[in-house]
Structure formats: structure tokens, C-alpha cells
Amino acid sequence: MKIEFSTRDVLIRNVGNYDVKIYVGQGECSKMFWAHTVILRTRCEYFKIALSNTWATQEDGLTVFVKPNIHPTICDDPWLLFASDQFYRVEEEILIAILQREDLNLPEVYIWNNVIKWATAQLDVELDTDVSKWNLEGFILLKGKMNRCLPYIRLNNIDMEEYYRNVRPFKNIFSKEMQERIEEYYFTGRKLDIFYNPRLPFIIDSCLIKYEHAALISHWINRGEGKVATREKNPFNFRLLIRGSDHGFCGEVYDRIRFEYPALLVLILTETDEMIGGYQRINSNYWRMFGYDYDRESFLFRINRGNVKRSVISRVVHPTHAVYNQSGWGPCFGEGDLWLKRHFRDPTECVCKKASYEARIAHDESFIVREYEIFEVTPA
Template sequence: MSLKFFDKLSQNFIELLDDKDDYNVIIEVENKEKSFMAHSNVLKYRSSYFRKELENIQPNKNNIKTIIKSSISAQIFDVILKYIYGGIVNLENVETRFIYDLMLIANELEFEELTTKLETHLIENKASWLKTHFSFIYHSIFINNFKNLEKFCNDIIVKYPNLIFESSDFTSLPESALISILKRDDLQLEEIKIWDYVIKWGISQNPTLPKNLVEWNKENFLTLKTTLQQCLPYIRYFHIPSNDILDKIQPFKRILDKPLWKDLMQYLISPDRPVNSIILPARSVLIPELPTRDKEPFSTIITNEHIAEITSWIDRKSSTYSLGDIPYEFQLILRGSRDGFAPQTFWDKCHGHSRAVVIMKVKGTDEIFGGYNPLAWNANLNHNSWVQTKDSFIFSLKNGNIQTSILSRVKKSERALKYLDKSAQKSWGPLFGDDFFMCSLSSNFTLNEDCEYRNFGFYEKLITTTTYFSIVDYEVFKVIKKII
């Protein structure tokens, strides 16, 4: 039998770190604006990364070695040091983005145990945040080789491939990420569309290629073939309709190996004759499950952290509600990707609902905009009318590369919102003063960048420098007081 006293051991090592007695290492972080003191023996035995670093650094005249990690924030390195000395990482009351950044730094510093624990924590406890920041997450995990997160994301992509293939930064996807998707037998996308996306990605990696395919020479096709050599083997050529092969693949046949193209042509003419090329199985078609309501994510755009922030603004609190103390629930009224993006749908769905929050994800950026209306939307007016309230506000939420949320309360309360007549509802959605509104002359908010933000002074603060935009999705929630 062994008696273990890890708690006291951890406490004593944390005290050693705090006392800074006999330190012989200084770690400078955050562009050398902050420094930490540590002990070389502790660092070397707890971290193979720091062992290698210390072996290559000469001490100064006081026998002190200095390690410079300018790109690491002081807040994150403080957590890392407490993990090194005490084996403790406190994740209470920290934002999910901080946990994600901590995981990246732990991986960089080769703390495999900590990295794996944080990766698992994000998947099991922060799935909604990962989905909200999907494109950002997906691009970074392949650079850093997070296998569990790769599987988590790819399991989503195979069901909803447009999340990546239709994203504005698809062509910047790492090759390893694209290959991992192409390998999946359950990717729910027509094979010829997969081919189109692969060609699009390959051409974008070579911006000097002629824009017009008729101008391509032998070297141009060789360049594209070389770029896509790891991707092409995962295309299921023998399951592509003949018309698509002639229309889409034949123009690029020079990037395929000659035996493959010969077999493909033979297969079109006589599919029963054997070929030498490997015929991959057709991708499986998933039978869609009907999810129960309690399994559906409450939002495709925002997280519980965002709800805490918005409800604090509604109650005019000076600090943000903790996640356990949010006194409201967000009840979904409308989701564009579910109910449609026509402006008229907004008025039909939201008529009569008060205390409503409008949320939208901007296409091509990380921006999330929104507005709050404490009054009931009215779709039965005979003429356009200004609506007065002192409690409406508009906002931009922190998300991805946007680190700070911005709240802008109504300034001209007599013109806080505008309700529209039937004819205007065909092209216009919600209007917050003349500053912020959703519009679509083509009856689809995702097209043509007709939505607009302009700082005309109806609301207090500038929430973005973006003027015209279209959206990826939008949602309207009714804010309901929880029954305790």
C-alpha cells in the first residue's frame, strides 16, 4: 500500500514558484513586457521543450539564463507555470477562447498531457463554441495536429460540407485538412462537386496560372497536377456521371495519369469490362436523423457566453452575468438557414413578439452584429412608422479575431426603430433607427450586400467600420425570464 500526498506536494511547489528563492531562469513574454522567474531543474524535468531550450542558452554573469517567448501572453504563461510547478490548471470563470489559446501554447511547449486534457475539455464541454467558430478552429487544428479536434470537426463537415467548402477562406485550407475530408467515405457531397472544389483549391495555390483555361500550356497543367498529387487519389472518378466527366473532368484530363483516364473512358463505354485502376467505393449516403428538440443547438451563431453579455446589457448591469446566474432563456423565433432569408419571413415570424434579440453572422468576416427591441414587432401597419423606446440597443460581439464586444445604446429614442408597411416588408427586415438595418432587394439576405450599418447618430457608438454586407445566417430570439 502506498500513501500519496500530492496535494501538499503541489502546494509546496507553488510556494516555491511564488517565493522565487534561488531562481536561475527568467522567461520574458508578451513582447518582453512581462517576465517570470523559475528554476532550471524544475523546468527541465517537467518539460522536454524547456530542457532543450536551456541547453542552448548561455547564462549571464549572475548565472541566470533568459528565455524569450514574445508571442505568449503573460496571462497564459502564468497558467503554464502553475501547471509546471503545481500540476494545477484552474479553468473556472475563464473565456473559452482563452482555453483554446492555452491549448495552442501547451502544444507549442510540448506539454502533451495538458494539451490532450484541454482538447478533450473543449470537445466535451465547449462544443457550441467550437461550432460557432468553426472555420477559425478548423484552419488552426491541422497546423498544430490536434487529432481529436480533427475528428470532431470532420464528423460535422461530412454532414454539413458547405461549412468549409463554401466558406470565404476555403482556399487557404491546409492541404492536410482537405485530404482528411476527401478520405471520408461518408462525405455528403456529390462527387463532381468535390472535384470542382479540389480544382478550385489547387488553382488558388498557384495564382500565376492563367485565368482562362484555353490559355493553359503543358507546364500549367503539370503545376496543377503537382499541387494536387496528394488529393487526386481520393476522388471517386468511377462514380461520377458520364456527362460530368465530359464537361468537368475532361478539360483537366492532363492532370490525371494516362492509365486512369484510359480506364475511365473505357468504363463509360463498357462498365462491365475490368480496369486496372483502383475503383474506390461510392461515398455512403447518411440517413438523416430527426433530432429531438433538446439535442438541437440553441444557436448556430452565438454561445452561452454571448447570452450572458447580452442579458447583462438588457438589465443595464455594470458587470456580466456568470453563466450560472443568467436569469433569462433565449427562445428561437426565426433562423434564416431553417426558415428562409426573405425579408417578409422576418415580419411574418416576428410579428407580435416583444423583448426580441436579432443576431446575424456577417459573410466573409468573423463579425457578429445584432440588436435588441424591447417592444413588440408590428407587421400590420399601413404606413412606415418610427417607434420610440429608451431601451433598445445594437451591438457587435467578440468572435474569432474580434476580441472585444461593443454595445451601442439608442441615442435618438424617438426614432429607435422603424416598423414598415406591407410593401416595404418585401425588401426590408429589422431597422434600428437609420443606423443599422437588414435589407435585400433580391429577397435573400445572404446575397448582394444590401444589409447596411452607417453611423448616423441614432445610436451612441460605432460598432463596426463595415458598411455594406450580406450574411451567412441570422437568428431572432425572444428573451424570456426564467421561472425559478
């Protein structure tokens, strides 16, 4: 059965048409989802069986499906599933259904490595952790467990270095023909029909940050409360307004738009490769042409792009001096805590010190901007 897009959209938007209740988790740590039988059965082989009378029950004309062994947080962030020490217990049909998703925003090599671990854990024999010591029988056993998963791992999302280190040692689980075609792809870059559709990318128009950085910033904006930002979805939309390399490195560009958007995110890449920035949320009715604006929600930050957990936030401590306005200047936070004046390539015009915020976020009090981006931030 094929569902036309228009029919599918009507089903999804009309709560009255839901005919499936899915419960995950147990007790206080549980969650219920509404769904449509026709969509689940059409999009996923697993649910053709799962929603049968053998596995599911009927309640007031609705199909009820219960999975107490699935933690509800996994429904928000699939990373938790792959990282769990219980991942090896996931049923094969569920794993395949997850791998089929086009919006599974995880590094493909991470998916590959964990599926290998999952398949190895399903074997009745224990294989050496050093794959170079395996004999042919070991690869045959692994292939038997991997066969149904392999088509849904997007090898074309794994770069050549990652392929060499992580995939090639297991090349014997592929047929000779498949090995040759995979190597043809990596050596020539030619698109081949052996790969499943590529996954949907995380949508944020930035050359400075990726999904994990946007998730962290969203976490800071929400003060750790509310919806959890994941690699699939984010409680905030980030719409690019200005990029230095496209619009210029002078304050006049920002000055023309600053009164139009109450919530702005500023990202700055300095000449010393530091990623710093700030967030402000000013009620447009109180914007001043000159001087300081009050804002309790503003914060500054420094993002460690190598290890996001080592990133630093600096919240405003003097909200009456959270944001500074000056005609012709760029974004300015605090009393010099993070100021971009008229010329962003002039170190005397770009200042970072501790005054109105908890801590200084840049290592130097003056800097040169290599690139910057400014986003409008709105609830998703």
C-alpha cells in the first residue's frame, strides 16, 4: 500500500484519526505516543508483526502496544540507545527500524561501530577483540547476524579515513563483488546504487557550529529545563541573518537589523581560532537607540569544538547592563564583556573583558574576527 503525501499529512495533523497508543518505559519513567496503524505498518516491517493481535491488545477500539524495556528518553535522543550498555539486547526488528530512519542524526561510523558490537553480542561464541586475529569462520558468523542490517548503514556517509579504520577490517562480511564496489566508491567518488538513501542532515545554516553545539546553546537558553535538544530536533529555530563573509565586517550591517529581532545569537570565530559568542533576548518595546538594555536571560559562551563538554557559559550578573547599543556598532554585551564596535577586523574595536557577566570568555581582551554569524532565535 502506498500513502500519498497529502493523505499522510492529513493523518498526522488530525488527532482524531489516531488509532494506536504506544507505551514505552515503566511506572513514573514511562511515556505514551499516539500513532496511525496505516503509517506504522507501511513505513516499518517491524510494526506489521508488532501491531498484530499476537503482540498488541485492543482497548476501546484502539490498538495498544507496550514496550516496557524501552526508556522514553530514547524517543527524544537515539544517541542514548546506541550508547546504552543494554544496546546489545535490542531486538533485531527494532534495530532495523531505527537504521531505516532518514533523520537518525548520528555519525554513520558511530552507528557502524555499535551495530558491529550488537551483532557480535548475539553470537553464541566469543570472538577475539582484535579482529585481525579472526579466522574466516568468525566473519561468516558475524555476517549472518549483520546481513539484514547492512543495507541500512549508509557507508557513503563514512569518509575514507573512517572507512579504512573502522569498516575495512570487517570487509570479509561483504561479498567479493560488494567489496569491489565499495572500494570503487571510495577511490573514484562515483555514486553507486548499492547504498540506501542518505540520511537527512541537521538543518542549521552555519559554517561555525554543528548540531551538538546548537543543542548545547538551546540547553543554556532553557536553563536546562523544558524540551531536550537532540540531533533530530531542537526546541529552537536558528535562522541565519548575517554572515561576515557574505555581508561584511562592520557594525553598520548589524545596526540595520538589531531592532527587528528580540532574540539573537551571535557566533564569533577569532583569528586565534576561539569560538565565542552571546545570546540576548530584549523586548523590542524597550530597545534603546543608545545606552544599556535590561536583560536577565543574556549570556556569553566559549565553545570547545573539539570537546563540547568543555564549553563554558557566562551568565549576566548585572542585567541592567546586559546589552549596549550604539549607532553604527555591532553587537555589544555588558560593559565591554563582548563588544564588536565599528570594524570587526580591528583588534582595538573588538573587546572582551569581565564586567557585567560572570567571567571573561576569551583568552585575550582584544581580538580580530575571522568570521561571525548572527541568528534569529525562535521557539520551534
